[in-house]
Amino acid sequence: MLETGEQPSSEAQAGALLLMPSASGALREDVDALVRDVKDLPPMPAVIMRAMEAVQNPDVPIMTLQRLISQDQALSAKILKIVNSAMYSLRCEVSTVSHAVSVLGVNTVKAVVMAASVEWIFHTAKDLGQKLMAEHSWGTALAARAIARRIRYENVEEALIAGLMHDIGKPVMMKNLRDRYETILGEVYANRADFHGQEMAIFGFSHAHVGSLLARRWNFPPQLVQTVLYHHAPEAAPEYAQLANIVNLGNLLMVKMGIGFEKNGELLPESTPAAVALNLDEADLREVSVEVETMLEATTALRK
Numbered sequence: 218m219l220e221t222g223e224q225p226s227s228e229a230q231a232g233a234l235l236l237m238p239s240a241s242g243a244l245r246e247d248v249d250a251l252v253r254d255v256k257d258l259p260p261m262p263a264v265i266m267r268a269m270e271a272v273q274n275p276d277v278p279i280m281t282l283q284r285l286i287s288q289d290q291a292l293s294a295k296i297l298k299i300v301n302s303a304m305y306s307l308r309c310e311v312s313t314v315s316h317a318v319s320v321l322g323v324n325t326v327k328a329v330v331m332a333a334s335v336e337w338i339f340h341t342a343k344d345l346g347q348k349l350m351a352e353h354s355w356g357t358a359l360a361a362r363a364i365a366r367r368i369r370y371e372n373v374e375e376a377l378i379a380g381l382m383h384d385i386g387k388p389v390m391m392k393n394l395r396d397r398y399e400t401i402l403g404e405v406y407a408n409r410a411d412f413h414g415q416e417m418a419i420f421g422f423s424h425a426h427v428g429s430l431l432a433r434r435w436n437f438p439p440q441l442v443q444t445v446l447y448h449h450a451p452e453a454a455p456e457y458a459q460l461a462n463i464v465n466l467g468n469l470l471m472v473k474m475g476i477g478f479e480k481n482g483e484l485l486p487e488s489t490p491a492a493v494a495l496n497l498d499e500a501d502l503r504e505v506s507v508e509v510e511t512m513l514e515a516t517t518a519l520r521k
């Protein structure tokens with residue numbers, strides 16, 4: 218079960234209604250049941266949820282991050298490993314989280330927390346392209362942040378997190394609808410189809426629907442729930458359209474750059490409705506792509 222002891226709720230039904238206002242009752246039940254009965258996906262650890270909230274706050278005190286990290290063994294170990302790696306060439310070993318956090322600085326620590334949450338989300342899909350999925354999510358997150366900065370979006374870290382989370386429905390579908398999903402993976406990998414279109418054709422719902430229901434379960438803020446839902450159709454987003462456009466465009470840039478399963482070098486992200494809505498041209502998007510490439514390289518160590 219997704220959350221221990223949780224029963225099908227009117228909240229989940231409301232979620233399904235929100236997702237597919239025109240869908241038949243049977244279809245709503247399908248997607249609802251999938252999220253409700255999903256196997257092997259524990260609730261998101263509280264410490265990661267709290268850390269993600271903290272990361273969204275641009276003025277989060279370093280003490281808060283220190284405290285959160287100390288509560289999680291895996292995160293603490295990762296921070297210590299990074300600070301003691303060759304990257305920082307310190308003269309003596311750092312053995313406490315508080316020292317490590319002060320050496321690394323808030324931004325690096327935030328990046329490590331984010332990398333850990335991506336890892337956590339995709340570890341359930343280990344044998345099914347976990348690496349490609351995580352890479353794609355991380356790239357989309359970086360692209361969304363770069364786009365958000367460029368258009369002076371009010372909360373660039375929120376864009377980063379929305380990018381990171383946009384495809385959280387995929388591992389759930391992979392795990393629970395495995396046979397048919399493997400066919401989809403093959404088609405997408407061979408460049409014959411895209412995830413969203415194939416999922417809609419085969420299941421009648423997509424990872425965007427599943428992901429947004431999951432995001433609701435995890436009590437994500439409404440702008441994240443909605444952005445996950447509309448990341449393939451930002452023009453339909455009733456609110457938070459700007460955030461949906463940012464993530465949509467970040468995702469398209471990753472498809473163009475071939476980061477993830479889906480690759481399409483012919484794509485022209487600058488001609489999409491999202492780029493038009495955000496007023497970004499080809500030169501802007503080229504700069505964003507270069508920035509993402511550099512950041513992806515710079516953060517390789519954080520993602521190991």
Ligand SMILES: [Fe+2]
Binds near residue numbers: 425468
């Ligand atoms: Fe997607």
Ligand SMILES: [Fe+2]
Binds near residue numbers: 353383384468
């Ligand atoms: Fe995506």
